[in-house]
Amino acid sequence: MDITVLVKQVPNTAEIRIDPVKNTLIRDGVPSIINPDDKAGLEEALKLKDQFGATITVVSMGPPQAQLALREALAMGADRAILVSDRKFGGADTLATSTTLVAALKQLKSDLIIAGRQAIDGDTAQVGPQVAEMLDIPQVSYVQKLHYDGKQTLQIQRLVEDGYYELEVDFPCLITVLAEANKPRYMHIHNLVDVFSREIEIWDFERIKPDVNQIGLTGSPTKVKKSYTKGVKQSGKIVEAANAEEAAEAIVTKLQELFMI
Numbered sequence: 001m002d003i004t005v006l007v008k009q010v011p012n013t014a015e016i017r018i019d020p021v022k023n024t025l026i027r028d029g030v031p032s033i034i035n036p037d038d039k040a041g042l043e044e045a046l047k048l049k050d051q052f053g054a055t056i057t058v059v060s061m062g063p064p065q066a067q068l069a070l071r072e073a074l075a076m077g078a079d080r081a082i083l084v085s086d087r088k089f090g091g092a093d094t095l096a097t098s099t100t101l102v103a104a105l106k107q108l109k110s111d112l113i114i115a116g117r118q119a120i121d122g123d124t125a126q127v128g129p130q131v132a133e134m135l136d137i138p139q140v141s142y143v144q145k146l147h148y149d150g151k152q153t154l155q156i157q158r159l160v161e162d163g164y165y166e167l168e169v170d171f172p173c174l175i176t177v178l179a180e181a182n183k184p185r186y187m188h189i190h191n192l193v194d195v196f197s198r199e200i201e202i203w204d205f206e207r208i209k210p211d212v213n214q215i216g217l218t219g220s221p222t223k224v225k226k227s228y229t230k231g232v233k234q235s236g237k238i239v240e241a242a243n244a245e246e247a248a249e250a251i252v253t254k255l256q257e258l259f260m261i
């Protein structure tokens with residue numbers, strides 16, 4: 001089985017800095033990690049590889065520093081890493097990001113594409129479904145559990161608000177995985193030793209040749225008109241409590257006051 005995992009490098013914090021002039025994310029100087037949902041997705045791929053054998057390719061679109069996330073994925077057990085990177089791809093909204101990723105994905109054979117449900121910085125949860133639509137393959141989002149018996153279909157538990165669906169999907173398909181689906185394994189000590197000598201393939205504009213009008217800032221229909229952080233409306237109040245019971249009582253009293261329960 002050929003599995004492709006979409007991996008996004010994200011800032012290791014919920015606090016994203018925004019360029020006040022360009023209204024785009026500033027990545028420089030912010031410590032980065034693999035997006036947690038993607039790590040759970042990679043773990044899903046690694047479990048399938050352990051059980052049935054598979055070739056796992058991790059693909060990320062981003063600046064050169066995203067190579068670090070891909071190296072971590074290699075150290076966890078991925079076989080091949082591709083960084084889709086070119087200045088022409090910069091300033092992309094989710095649609096242009098998906099268009100660019102799809103141009104790369106079309107050059108790969110994937111029985112299964114795994115994306116995270118959502119990135120912790122952009123938070124749109126759009127890229128996985130957009131990629132599936134553009135590739136015209138079935139998709140299942142919000143995957144919390146997956147079962148494969150080595151045959152033609154995947155059995156999937158898809159989380160919904162008040163329960164879950166049990167679904168069956170044929171290959172090739174795309175799934176978006178929740179962080180809670182898996183506890184990702186640590187990087188393998190054996191892989192760690194040689195991970196910095198492993199090749200990360202850099203796929204630039206010429207390599208994947210997407211439609212130049214549909215990528216980067218030009219190809220992004222979303223325009224950020226203004227970005228700002230929420231101002232503080234009022235100062236907080238500290239309530240001293242001697243123990244948990246007192247603290248709970250203080251919270252209940254406050255809620256009753258506020259909502260006249």
Ligand SMILES: Cc1cc2nc3c(=O)[nH]c(=O)nc-3n(C[C@H](O)[C@H](O)[C@H](O)COP(=O)(O)OP(=O)(O)OC[C@H]3O[C@@H](n4cnc5c(N)ncnc54)[C@H](O)[C@@H]3O)c2cc1C
Binds near residue numbers: 092098126220
């Ligand atoms: C107008 C505009 C301009 C922007 N300009 C920039 C910019 O200049 N620089 C910048 O860094 N961002 C920019 N962004 C943000 C960028 O569009 C998003 O980071 C990107 O589209 C992914 O969206 P998301 O974070 O909401 O991912 P989601 O849709 O929440 O991600 C879901 C899953 O899709 C996959 N995925 C998402 N993004 C990638 C990726 N890049 N590579 C591999 N897999 C991925 C992952 O598996 C992830 O878990 C801009 C956004 C807008 C609206």
